[in-house]
Amino acid sequence: MKLTDEEQAILLGEGGRGAQKAMEILVALGKIYRAFDMVPVQSAQIAGVSYRNIGDPGVEFLADWVQLGAKVAIPAFMNPAGIDRKLWKQMGVDAPFAKKQMKIISHLEKMNIEPTLTCTPYHIGHVPQFGEHIAWSESSAVSFANSVLGARTNREGGPSALAAAIVGRTPRFGLHLDENRLASHHITVKTRLSSPADYGALGYWIGKQVGGGIPYIEGLAEMNGSLEVTEYLKALGAAMAASGAVALYHIQDVTPEAVNSGHQLLKKDHIKIRVEQLNDAYQELKKSGDKLDLVALGCPHHSLEEIRAVAQTVAGRKFKVEFWITTSYQIRQSAAAEGWVQLIESAGGKVISDTCMVVAPLKEAGFNHIAVNSAKAACYLPSHQGAVTYWGTTEQCIQAAIEGKWKF
């Protein structure tokens, strides 16, 4: 691998042991994936923040890296943690967990990583430019940045994103290169979609068909419901990244690379798939049963618009079971300023920030029957939380919370 003089110096330890270790990680990855050189990256999004996921081994590693004096060289921000830093008691999380979690956040802050604690940094001002190289790690954020914004990132692991943040570089391979951004599958959608849940179901289905491929999707009707286009794409991309390993997709006339290049993005040997209906996807996602402990919206983290839509629907109603919307604390503050958090709280719900239903210790908190509006969450909750997971539209989730049972 070709390194610049500066990179070579870091590798030899001139930037301290912390940066040296970071460079060693990146060089090893570059070697494995046959990168020709390093590419400077403009931002890093660091996953592996929740104590529930990384446990004591992760805490130890981060503490030791802090000891080595590692600091990030570029804007870097955190993926969700296992708790809301203020409301963790109300989530049913115990004190030892919260203490370990706060320790992780504090270690990362010592490296100058911003405690955004969100999987949607693009909702709070971290919006990469078209063509910009970045090192992001959470799968739905990676998908959004690559596909909707046209930035370039591989799906980094926690330590590799951290290493990239410390030296401001990542090995140039995979989705950083033009030739690897071509579509492996040509998906023609022949059915009409309306809600974000429909887009989630489509994403779930496509992810299962293409695995780690790159789909080029056409036939999507105009996304002109009550929400912004980004909200539909967020649901679609998150589901494809969860049921498959899709880190980039193109949508005809919508996503920037498809707008620029159209069918030229199709690989010569691409596979053609027609989607005539989504019933199979709905059947796989839906679960029967009626017992319900928690309704959890906000995977990926809800935007201000999505919170507004929920707040206006639930105004004056009363929930019979726990009802959460998860988001970033910046979005929660904006929603509170608009009075929407209060509307949701008056109905008996909570607007939780810094965490989500996938990475919080819900099982330990006693939630075993959970309803979600996210196909991504529906993919992960059964294995991550051992919970019976119901999936439906936002409206169905709200109705279930009001009635205290799932009946769809």
Add this chain to the structure above:
Amino acid sequence: MEILTGRSIYEGQAKGEVLRSDMPIGFFGHVDLETGIIKEPGHPLEGQSIAGKVIVFPTAKGSTVGSYILYALKKRGKAPLAFIMKDCELIVAVGAIISEIVGIDQVDITKLHTGDWVSIEGNRIVIEQTHIY
């Protein structure tokens, strides 16, 4: 003495006994941190400890948190001495570097058997003694 070559992932020297698995190893959730024992039900190495062994396996599987597991094992003195793989991926590569565990990939692992004694130097593996059945 047979010599195998591969690609060095974390460079160094090591000499030890081989423990081979024909199945991928998932470190997160499947290896006991205090003992190094593989506890994945049905895994060919279930119940055996990877601590102090030269582990030989095709590739890793599962969560990327596996890198941290290797780190924690190393701190507890229960990490493998070295690893030899067919295809190294992100989990083991990152884990090896942060934990300073010597390793090589792109090796024809069918030539190695549990109980063999090998020494590793750079990208070379010397089979010093084959296990006698």
